[in-house]
Amino acid sequence: MKLPIVSILLSLVLxxxxxxxxxxxxxxxxxxxxxxxxxxxxxATKIEELPPHAFIGVxxxxxxxxSTWCKVYQLVQNNYYEGSQKGWVNAKYLxxxxxxxxxxxxxxxxxxxxxxxxxxxxxxxxxxxxxxNYDYSKNKMIGxxxxxxxxxxxxxxxxxxxxxxxxxxxxxxxxxxxxxxIDDYEMK
Numbered sequence: 001m002k003l004p005i006v007s008i009l010l011s012l013v014l015x016x017x018x019x020x021x022x023x024x025x026x027x028x029x030x031x032x033x034x035x036x037x038x039x040x041x042x043x044a045t046k047i048e049e050l051p052p053h054a055f056i057g058v059x060x061x062x063x064x065x066x067s068t069w070c071k072v073y074q075l076v077q078n079n080y081y082e083g084s085q086k087g088w089v090n091a092k093y094l095x096x097x098x099x100x101x102x103x104x105x106x107x108x109x110x111x112x113x114x115x116x117x118x119x120x121x122x123x124x125x126x127x128x129x130x131x132x133n134y135d136y137s138k139n140k141m142i143g144x145x146x147x148x149x150x151x152x153x154x155x156x157x158x159x160x161x162x163x164x165x166x167x168x169x170x171x172x173x174x175x176x177x178x179x180x181x182i183d184d185y186e187m188k
Contacts, residue, residue, distance in 0.1 A: 018124035019061040019070060020096035021114055021156040027093050028052040036087035040069035047087045050074070057156035061091060070094060076161035098126060099183075101162035101176055102154045110164040111176035115186065117151055124151045129182055141185035 028034050029052065036048035040062060050056065054074070061070040068091035098117040103109050117126040125148040133143040159175040 018117075018151045019058045020098050021058060021102060021117065021126065021151070021154060022097045022100050023056050023058045023070065023072060023094035024097070025050050025052055025054045025056070025093060026095045034089055034093050036072065036085075036089055038087060040064045040071075040088040042090070044088070047085050048074070050089070055158070056094075058094075058096070059086060059155075067091070075156065075158040101157045101159060101179060102126070102128060103157050103162055104149065105153050105155050108164055109162070111162050111178055113176075113179055113182050114154065115146065115182075120148060125149060126151050126154055128154070129178075132178055132182060132185075134178070134181060141181045144182060144185060 025034050028050075033049035033051055034054075035046045036050060037044040038047050039045075041064065050072075056072045057075055059071040059073060061068055063069075069088045070091050071086055071088055072094075073086045098114055100114060102112050102114045104112065113129040115127045115129060117124065119125075127146050128149050129144045129146050131145040132141060134140070135142050159177070159179065163175045
């Protein structure tokens with residue numbers, strides 16, 4: 001009986017250290033908002049509000065007493081405004097995901113797309129699409145190239161935030177359009 005409890009506690013600690021990349025706000029009424037706090041405490045100063053179903057990036061999570069709190073940030077295309085701050089929300093108001101656009105922290109990247117994250121060889125890593133081969137004449141994705149990257153080096157983004165403004169990296173500018181094509185290719 002003790003072994004399952006220990007493994008559950010260990011997995012919670014590991015999850016808190018390597019959380020999902022993204023979250024969506026859940027369990028909030030249509031006419032209400034989710035308070036974002038300066039600290040991981042429901043009594044801490046409110047610094048932001050998130051609307052129901054907002055899509056956010058997750059930086060880290062930690063267990064505080066009997067609750068799990070996650071440090072989150074708004075993504076560019078969802079309620080983003082200049083000066084948006086990172087803050088803490090209770091994890092019971094989040095639905096987590098590891099699929100979407102990412103950037104590698106400290107590097108200029110363009111339209112990288114995470115497919116999944118999991119524990120691999122004592123590291124928590126995410127499988128990231130770094131190149132795709134799309135046949136525009138057939139309107140079909142014909143291949144992708146992936147690489148495992150440590151979760152701690154990734155930052156969740158939106159289609160706008162993951163698009164580089166550097167012309168050499170992203171000559172088309174604007175935003176990323178490959179996510180739906182990659183999803184369709186993966187679902188075959």
